[in-house]
Structure formats: structure tokens, C-alpha cells
Amino acid sequence: MVRVGIIGGGQLARMMIPAAITLGFDVRVFADSEDSSASVVKTTVGDYTNLQEVLAFAEGVDVVTFDHEHVPRHVLLGLIDGGVTLNPSPDALALTFDKSVMRQVLSHLGIPQPRWVIVRSDTFTQGAIEAVGGFPCIAKKPIGGYDGKGVRLIASESDIMDWLDEGPVLLEEKVDFVRELSQLSALNPNGDWAGWDVVQTSQVEGVCSEVFAPAPNLDPRMARDSRALARRIAEALGVIGVLAVELFETRDGRLLVNELAMRPHNSGHVYTELSVTSQFEQHLRAVAGYCLGSTEKRAMHGVMVNLFGAVSDEGAQSAYSMYPEIKIHNYQKSPRRGRKAGHIVAVGDDFSQILTECRRAAEIVGVHYYDEGHE
Amino acid sequence: MVRVGIIGGGQLARMMIPAAITLGFDVRVFADSEDSSASVVKTTVGDYTNLQEVLAFAEGVDVVTFDHEHVPRHVLLGLIDGGVTLNPSPDALALTFDKSVMRQVLSHLGIPQPRWVIVRSDTFTQGAIEAVGGFPCIAKKPIGGYDGKGVRLIASESDIMDWLDEGPVLLEEKVDFVRELSQLSALNPNGDWAGWDVVQTSQVEGVCSEVFAPAPNLDPRMARDSRALARRIAEALGVIGVLAVELFETRDGRLLVNELAMRPHNSGHVYTELSVTSQFEQHLRAVAGYCLGSTEKRAMHGVMVNLFGAVSDEGAQSAYSMYPEIKIHNYQKSPRRGRKAGHIVAVGDDFSQILTECRRAAEIVGVHYYDEGHE
Numbered sequence: 187m188v189r190v191g192i193i194g195g196g197q198l199a200r201m202m203i204p205a206a207i208t209l210g211f212d213v214r215v216f217a218d219s220e221d222s223s224a225s226v227v228k229t230t231v232g233d234y235t236n237l238q239e240v241l242a243f244a245e246g247v248d249v250v251t252f253d254h255e256h257v258p259r260h261v262l263l264g265l266i267d268g269g270v271t272l273n274p275s276p277d278a279l280a281l282t283f284d285k286s287v288m289r290q291v292l293s294h295l296g297i298p299q300p301r302w303v304i305v306r307s308d309t310f311t312q313g314a315i316e317a318v319g320g321f322p323c324i325a326k327k328p329i330g331g332y333d334g335k336g337v338r339l340i341a342s343e344s345d346i347m348d349w350l351d352e353g354p355v356l357l358e359e360k361v362d363f364v365r366e367l368s369q370l371s372a373l374n375p376n377g378d379w380a381g382w383d384v385v386q387t388s389q390v391e392g393v394c395s396e397v398f399a400p401a402p403n404l405d406p407r408m409a410r411d412s413r414a415l416a417r418r419i420a421e422a423l424g425v426i427g428v429l430a431v432e433l434f435e436t437r438d439g440r441l442l443v444n445e446l447a448m449r450p451h452n453s454g455h456v457y458t459e460l461s462v463t464s465q466f467e468q469h470l471r472a473v474a475g476y477c478l479g480s481t482e483k484r485a486m487h488g489v490m491v492n493l494f495g496a497v498s499d500e501g502a503q504s505a506y507s508m509y510p511e512i513k514i515h516n517y518q519k520s521p522r523r524g525r526k527a528g529h530i531v532a533v534g535d536d537f538s539q540i541l542t543e544c545r546r547a548a549e550i551v552g553v554h555y556y557d558e559g560h561e
Numbered sequence: 562m563v564r565v566g567i568i569g570g571g572q573l574a575r576m577m578i579p580a581a582i583t584l585g586f587d588v589r590v591f592a593d594s595e596d597s598s599a600s601v602v603k604t605t606v607g608d609y610t611n612l613q614e615v616l617a618f619a620e621g622v623d624v625v626t627f628d629h630e631h632v633p634r635h636v637l638l639g640l641i642d643g644g645v646t647l648n649p650s651p652d653a654l655a656l657t658f659d660k661s662v663m664r665q666v667l668s669h670l671g672i673p674q675p676r677w678v679i680v681r682s683d684t685f686t687q688g689a690i691e692a693v694g695g696f697p698c699i700a701k702k703p704i705g706g707y708d709g710k711g712v713r714l715i716a717s718e719s720d721i722m723d724w725l726d727e728g729p730v731l732l733e734e735k736v737d738f739v740r741e742l743s744q745l746s747a748l749n750p751n752g753d754w755a756g757w758d759v760v761q762t763s764q765v766e767g768v769c770s771e772v773f774a775p776a777p778n779l780d781p782r783m784a785r786d787s788r789a790l791a792r793r794i795a796e797a798l799g800v801i802g803v804l805a806v807e808l809f810e811t812r813d814g815r816l817l818v819n820e821l822a823m824r825p826h827n828s829g830h831v832y833t834e835l836s837v838t839s840q841f842e843q844h845l846r847a848v849a850g851y852c853l854g855s856t857e858k859r860a861m862h863g864v865m866v867n868l869f870g871a872v873s874d875e876g877a878q879s880a881y882s883m884y885p886e887i888k889i890h891n892y893q894k895s896p897r898r899g900r901k902a903g904h905i906v907a908v909g910d911d912f913s914q915i916l917t918e919c920r921r922a923a924e925i926v927g928v929h930y931y932d933e934g935h936e
Contacts, residue, residue, distance in 0.1 A: 187893060188874055204579030207601055210872060210891025210903070226582055226602055380885075462886050476878060480886040484859045497585060499563055503851060510755075511837050511855040516585025518562060528585070 187212050188474045191244055193234050194253030195222025197517040197526065198450050198466075201458070202253075203227055205467035211474065216243045223517045224253070237264040244270040251427060251473045252449055255282035256330060273375075273426040273473035274448045281423065282448050286328040286356045292443060295422050297415065299443040300324075300434070301359040307350040310343050314357065324358040325349065333526070334392020361442055363434035367401050368453035369416040370465055372428045374472040379420060382461055382481045384412040387432070387453050393526070396544075397490040399456045400483075402537065404435075411441055419446070428469040430454060452492070452526070457481075459513055459531045460488035488533040489540045491548040496521030497528040501554030505530070505547040512547050521555070562587050563849045566619055568609050569628030570597025572892040572901065573825050573841075576833070577628075578602055580842035586849065591618045598892045599628070612639040619645040626802060626848045627824055630657035631705060648750075648801040648848035649823045656798065657823050661703040661731045667818060670797050672790065674818040675699075675809070676734040682725040685718050689732065699733040700724065708901070709767020736817055738809035742776050743828035744791040745840055747803045749847040754795060757836055757856045759787040762807070762828050768901070769827045771919075772865040774835055775858075777912065779810075786816055794821070803844040805829060827867070827901070832856075834888055834906045835863035863908040864915045866923040871896035872903040876929030880905070880922040887922050 188211045192199040195217025203226055206213040214228040216239075222229065232239035234257050241264065244250050249271045262276035272279075281288040289302045303317045315321060325346045327336035339360065340346055349355050366389065371381035383400035400409070416431045430451030432444040454465035463471075463479030471478055497516040505514060509532070516528045530547050532540035563586045567574040570592025578601055581588040589603040591614075597604065607614035609632050616639065619625050624646045637651035647654075656663040664677045678692045690696060700721045702711035714735065715721055724730050741764065746756035758775035775784070791806045805826030807819040829840035838846075838854030846853055872891040880889060884907070891903045905922050907915035 200582060203601075204582050207575060207579050208888065208890050210874075210877070210893045212893075226578075471881075477881040478885065479881070479888075482886065499585075502585070506846075506852040506854070510853065511857065513583065513854075515583050518585045518587075 188249075188476075189214070189247040190470060190474060191216060191247035191250045192224065192253055193240065193243075193250060193257055195219065195224040195229060196253050197223045197515075197519070198253035199224035200226065200517060201450065201455075201464075201515070202466045202470055205464060205470050209467065209470060209476075211470055212247075213470075214243075214247065216240065221520075223519050235261060237261045240265060241268050241270070244268070249273055249473050249475075251469070252279070254332075255279060255448065257283075259283065275424060275426065278423045278425045278448055282446055284328045285326055285331075285445075286354065288446055289356065289358075291423070292419070295418070297419060297443055298440060300361050303357050304328075304354050305350070305357055306354050307347075310350065318357045318359045323360050326356040326358065327352075328354060328356050333394075334389070337392055361434045361444075362437045363442075364437055365401075365435050366444065367404075367412060367433040367435055367441070368397070368451065369412040369431045369433060370428060370451065370454040370457065371413070371416045371420060371431075372465075372468040372472045372478055373420040373424075373426055374478055375426055375475045376477075377421075378478050379417050380463075380468065380478040380481045381413045381416055382454065382457050382465075383483065384409055384433075385453055385456065393492075393494075393524075394452045395492050397453050397456050397488075398537070398541070399460055399488040399490075405439075408435065408439075408441060415441060415443070419443075427473045428454070428465050452529075455515070455529050456488040456490040456531050456533075458515075460484060460533045485533040486535040487537040487540060488531060489537070489544045490529055490531050491544040492526055493528040493530065493548055493551055494524055495527055495552070495555040496525075497551055498554045501551035504554065505550040508550065509543050509547050512543055514547070514551065527555075563624075563851075564589070564622040565845060565849060566591060566622035566625045567599065567628055568615065568618075568625060568632055570594065570599040570604060571628050572598045572890075572894070573628035574599035575601065575892060576825065576830075576839075576890070577841045577845055580839060580845050584842065584845060584851075586845055587622075588845075589618075589622065591615065596895075598894050610636060612636045615640060616643050616645070619643070624648055624848050624850075626844070627654070629707075630654060630823065632658075634658065650799060650801065653798045653800045653823055657821055659703045660701055660706075660820075661729065663821055664731065664733075666798070667794070670793070672794060672818055673815060675736050678732050679703075679729050680725070680732055681729050682722075685725065693732045693734045698735050701731040701733065702727075703729060703731050708769075709764070712767055736809045736819075737812045738817075739812055740776075740810050741819065742779075742787060742808040742810055742816070743772070743826065744787040744806045744808060745803060745826065745829040745832065746788070746791045746795060746806075747840075747843040747847045747853055748792075748795040748799075748801055749853055750801055750850050751852075752796075753853050754792050755838075755843065755853040755856045756788045756791055757829065757832050757840075758858065759784055759808075760828055760831065768867075768869075768899075770867050772828050772831050772863075773912070773916070774831045774863040774865075780814075783810065783814075783816060790816060790818070794818075802847045803829070803840050827904075830890070830904050831863040831865040831906055831908075833890075835859060835908045860908040861910040862912040862915060863906060864912070864919045866905045866919040867901055868903040868905065868923055868926050869899055870902055870927070871900075872926055873929045876926035879929065880925040883925065884918050884922050887918055889922070889926065 386401035761776035
């Protein structure tokens with residue numbers, strides 16, 4: 187029996203469990219609480235910055251993987267020294283742990299991306315600003331950001347004085363994009379690669395709110411290019427498992443890499459229902475060295491809408507009673523305003539119909555959340 | 562959060578877990594071992610014939626359901642007396658606990674079924690034999706049988722002398738059938754009912770080996786009749802949850818009820834991939850009082866082939882490498898000759914292609930089993 191240990195107990199780890207049950211894999215979770223979203227299965231409570239604790243967890247499994255990118259490099263290297271198999275590898279993960287490393291490595295590979303520069307308080311010069319096209323531009327904390335946290339649109343140096351006091355900041359060109367895309371794919375240790383159709387994502391305040399799959403009315407050349415780009419990144423960096431490449435489609439017809447994630451990703455949730463193989467199953471297969479599954483679609487279109495705050499049983503009930511064909515995924519997280527608490531997927535051959543269904547269903551679930559006095 | 566307790570730790574309980582994770586239900590299992598197939602989640606080890614143990618388990622959940630029909634009636638009634646919600650109800654379960662009760666109740670409802678008679682050693686008369694059309698006929702132990710166990714084709718009284726010593730035996734007409742069908746459906750406490758397309762099943766030595774969905778080339782009238790029959794049984798008996806009605810399609814164009822199961826059933830596994838809503842999700846939704854999900858198909862056809870003995874990682878790997886579009890479900894049971902260890906599903910619009918894929922994949926997995934010296 188293949189035993190997979192997952193560092194992180196969030197919804198991404200949670201959603202690997204159904205796939206593991208089908209595959210017959212033993213999955214266990216290393217999380218900061220016994221009440222984590224993924225604590226449906228055996229959970230070790232610990233601190234992922236503590237090498238000894240992670241090593242002890244890793245002893246019982248064949249391969250360790252991740253539901254987030256925040257494990258420090260010294261812990262990853264310590265695991266390798268301890269004989270633990272890590273997928274993806276520490277060298278691959280270095281790019282998502284620190285976004286300034288990602289920019290440097292992607293530049294080295296010749297991957298198209300926004301103009302960027304790393305600044306400190308003493309190097310925040312007019313030249314640095316001009317290198318990313320002037321103000322306004324994007325500032326990112328290189329380490330630790332997620333879901334819009336650690337990202338700011340800035341109009342002057344003073345907008346990030348607090349960050350500059352802490353360390354280097356990544357500045358990026360404010361790209362003139364028509365929309366954002368995300369290319370999901372997976373690579374296994376044998377070199378097999380499989381990609382899903384590139385999707386369109388919508389963000390609200392830096393957080394993914396909706397995904398349309400495949401990206402509607404996309405130039406077929408760009409669809410091919412985004413797959414090729416993802417494959418090149420995965421192969422060049424040896425990213426075993428699922429890789430999400432977030433892209434800008436620019437007004438002048440280019441694809442620029444915005445972010446990378448080396449794990450299942452919010453933008454890929456739609457493929458649990460839409461594709462023969464979900465990103466969670468594919469990730470487990472890849473990190474365990476299995477052959478990859480088919481990424482064919484089972485219907486023409488899919489829509490995913492995120493649910494924020496909480497998913498109450500009453501809200502889900504009401505939405506299901508109107509739309510028996512949708513799927514509501516409830517992460518069972520404690521309610522908190524703005525928190526990703528679940529998502530809804532609808533798939534079918536009529537895009538506008540499933541979009542309407544998903545959005546109305548999300549409204550129904552949301553109304554119940556606010557009715558319960560969380561806002 | 563809806564909390565569902567499942568009595569029984571087999572593969573049916575195991576396969577409810579992925580659905581529970583998506584729905585955000587808390588499921589826990591009452592099983593005879595911590596190593597049961599379903600012990601992926603919190604498992605209480607106990608004896609389902611011991612009321613006190615089952616009562617203690619039930620304290621922590623909102624509703625109790627089952628992955629088998631062997632819980633004695635006094636335990637079920639004791640749970641009801643203890644204020645536990647049971648779905649399906651003890652009165653419904655009485656029919657699957659004791660097949661002679663099923664025959665009597667279905668006769669009372671006017672449901673078409675094979676001719677039957679209950680005999681004891683002192684009532685095993687020529688008249689009894691003639692009532693079921695003479696020898697050869699089918700003999701069934703009323704209680705405790707499954708997967709062909711407790712069922713015999715008999716040519717004389719001496720073939721079941723051992724059973725008659727133990728108690729009454731159910732004799733049934735040996736039906737002249739062209740094939741066996743199974744109608745899966747679900748009913749919730751609000752009276753909502755939903756059925757999947759009736760499937761064709763093949764048995765080898767009384768054990769399901771293959772399922773074709775929907776039943777190929779079935780007269781549309783019979784497809785309607787089988788749904789109507791299932792609905793009538795579910796509603797008349799108030800069977801909350803999934804109900805499987807196993808049917809004979811006779812040479813003279815009738816449908817006769819062979820067996821009932823009030824839980825997810827081997828013949829419904831194909832709908833995990835083929836339908837919008839799996840039987841496991843539907844069962845949980847129904848027993849928890851949720852609205853039912855859509856039973857629409859996502860492709861034209863589905864094939865399921867059971868895997869016996871064991872599913873090795875190597876066998877699954879080999880099969881996956883040839884057929885990336887199939888799904889192999891590994892129940893993680895300890896290897897034993899003849900034991901249901903998993904199943905394979907393929908879905909698509911070309912029936913003969915998916916049938917070939919499934920059968921070849923099953924052969925590949927089987928070869929690995931026998932290579933490992935289990936035979």
C-alpha cells in the first residue's frame with residue numbers, strides 16, 4: 187500500500203482524501219490542529235518549521251507532499267538528508283517559497299513574465315521603478331503571501347515602507363491584461379506529463395472567486411502555448427505533482443507568468459467534476475510515481491464559484507433543492523468572514539446555464555451565512 | 562455539521578467517505594476491526610449484535626445507517642427506543658435481514674416475484690416443491706447470506722438436509738430468465754425519489770462480476786417498469802436511502818424481484834463515474850434528510866468489472882499505464898481468494914470499447930495477483 191504524508195491540513199489536503207480512498211493509498215496529514223479541514227484521516231499535530239517533528243511524521247510514509255508552500259528550505263533539506271522522498275523537491279519548492287527566486291529562475295529559463303525587480307530600502311531608486319514601467323506597479327512580499335495577502339498595488343515608495351523595513355520586496359510591472367488564466371498540469375517521476383485545458387480565473391481583492399473551464403473563446407494558439415509553457419516549467423524544474431501556472435493574457439496577445447503553485451490549486455477544482463481525473467487524484471498519482479490519468483473532459487464546460495465565510499447545512503440544502511445537478515464542496519472550516527469555506531461546481535454543455543446556476547447557488551448559500559449573523 | 566454513523570466497515574462504508582468529505586458530513590464507522598476497509602475515518606470497534614455497544618456509538622451521531630443487513634432486529638429496536646434515528650428503519654430492514662419476510666411482504670404488495678414457499682423439515686412436501694415449479698429449484702437460507710453464500714440450486718430434498726436441521730428454508734422457482742437486472746434508486750424523508758437507469762448484472766457462482774449501464778438494448782417499457790417497481794417498493798416500505806432491486810428479466814418479458822438491498826450495492830458502483838450523483842453520495846444525502854442529487858448520466862455507457870483476491874499496486878499501475886481513462890477502486894482488504902478486493906469502471910459513448918478496456922484491465926490486475934503467489 188502506498189503511504190502518502192501531506193504537510194498541511196487545509197482544504198487541498200482534505201480533497202486529496204477521496205482520491206486516496208479510491209486509489210487505495212494510505213494518506214495521513216501533518217497539521218497545526220486536530221480540527222483542521224483535512225483531519226478526516228489520521229492527523230499528526232505539529233509545527234512544519236520544526237524538522238524533528240516533520241521527520242517523525244515522515245517515518246511512517248513512502249512520500250511526503252504538501253498542501254502549501256510555506257515549509258522552510260532547511261526543513262525540506264533536513265528531510266532529504268533523513269532519507270525522505272519529497273515530491274515536489276526542495277529545489278522546485280524554492281520557487282514558490284520565495285517569489286523573487288521564482289522570477290530569477292523563470293528569467294533564466296526565458297519564460298515570459300512581467301518585468302520585475304527586487305528592491306530594498308536602499309535600492310528603491312527611480313531606475314528600479316522605471317524597470318517595471320513606473321507607478322502604479324505591483325509590490326509583493328517574496329515569502330509567505332497567499333490569496334492576495336502580501337500583494338499591493340502601489341503608487342509610491344511610501345505605500346510599502348513597512349515592508350521595506352522587514353526586507354527585500356519584489357516589484358512587478360502592472361500588466362495590461364484582458365484576463366487571467368491558469369494552466370494546470372502534472373508530471374510524474376517517469377517524465378509523463380498531462381495537462382488540463384487552460385481555465386479563466388476571476389479574482390476579487392486578490393482572491394479567486396470564479397473559474398471557467400476551458401477559458402471561453404481562447405485563441406487555440408494561446409491554449410497550445412499555455413500548455414507548452416507549463417510543460418517547459420515542469421520539466422525544466424522537475425516539478426513532480428500538480429503544477430498550477432497562473433497567467434496573464436495581455437491586451438497585445440501574450441501570455442505572462444504571474445504565479446506558480448506546486449500543488450493542487452483553487453483554479454483546478456472544477457476538474458474534479460469536469461475531467462476524467464481530478465487534480466487531487468493526479469497529484470497523488472504523480473507524487474507516488476504512478477502513471478497519470480486521463481485529463482479528458484466529461485462535458486464541454488465547467489464553472490466553479492468559491493464560497494466565502496461558511497457553508498451551512500441549511501444553505502447547502504436550499505441550493506441543492508433548486509439545483510440537483512450542482513456539487514457543493516464544504517471544507518468544514520470554522521466560519522470567518524472572507525475565508526474560503528467551500529466551492530460549487532456545475533458542468534454541462536451550455537456555458538451560460540451552468541454559470542447562472544453556480545452563481546445563484548452561491549448566492550443562496552451566502553444568504554444563509556449572513557442570516558446566521560456572521561456579518 | 563451532519564454526523565452520520567455507519568454500521569459496518571466494508572467497502573460500501575469506505576466508499577461513502579469521499580461523498581461525506583465533499584458534502585462536509587462527519588462520518589464515522591462501527592466495525593469489527595480497526596483494520597476494516599472503511600477505517601480510513603474514525604472507527605469504533607465493536608459487535609453489531611451488542612445493543613449497548615451500538616448505542617454508545619450512536620450517541621455521537623445524528624443518524625445511523627448501514628453497509629450490511631445483518632444487524633438483528635432487537636438491536637435496531639433498542640436503538641429506536643434509545644432515541645436514535647435509523648435510516649433505513651427497522652421495519653424496512655426486516656425484509657433484507659430475513660428473505661422469507663421479504664417474500665411475504667412483497668406478495669402482500671402484489672410485487673411480481675418468483676414463486677416461493679417456506680419449508681421446514683416437516684413441511685418439505687411434494688406440494689411445496691410443486692408450488693415452486695418442481696425440481697430443480699432455488700433454496701435460500703432466509704438469514705445471513707450474501708454473495709451467493711446461503712443460496713443453492715437443489716435437485717432433491719437431500720441437497721439441503723443440513724439447512725433444514727437448522728431452521729426454515731426459502732424455496733424459490735428457478736426462473737427462466739434471459740438476464741439479471743438491478744434497479745438502483747433513493748428515497749429521502751421528504752418523499753423525494755430518484756432512480757438511476759436500470760443496469761444489467763452478470764454473476765459468477767452467485768457473485769456479481771460485471772455490470773453494464775444502462776442495461777443494453779432493454780425494451781423502454783421494461784426500463785420504465787423497473788423504475789416504477791423500485792419506487793413502489795421504496796414508498797410502500799418507506800425505505801430511506803438507497804434501495805437496490807435485483808430483478809430477473811424473464812424469457813416471456815416479465816420483471817420478477819430476486820433480491821432487495823437497502824444500502825449502496827455492488828451493481829451501482831458504475832454510477833460513481835457515470836452519473837452526476839454516486840449512490841454513496843445519494844445514500845448519505847437521503848439518510849441525512851438532504852435533497853437528492855441528479856441521477857443524469859455524464860456519458861452514454863458505463864461498465865464495471867469486479868476484482869477478486871487482491872489489488873496490488875503493481876497490478877493497478879500496469880492497468881493504468883495501458884488505460885489512463887479507467888478508474889480502479891482498491892478496497893484495501895487483506896488478500897483472499899474470491900474476495901471482492903476492488904472494481905474497475907470505464908465510461909464512454911462506445912460500449913464495446915469500454916467493455917474491452919475494463920475486461921483487459923481486470924485481467925492485468927488479476928495476473929499480478931496470481932503472480933504474487935496467492936493462488
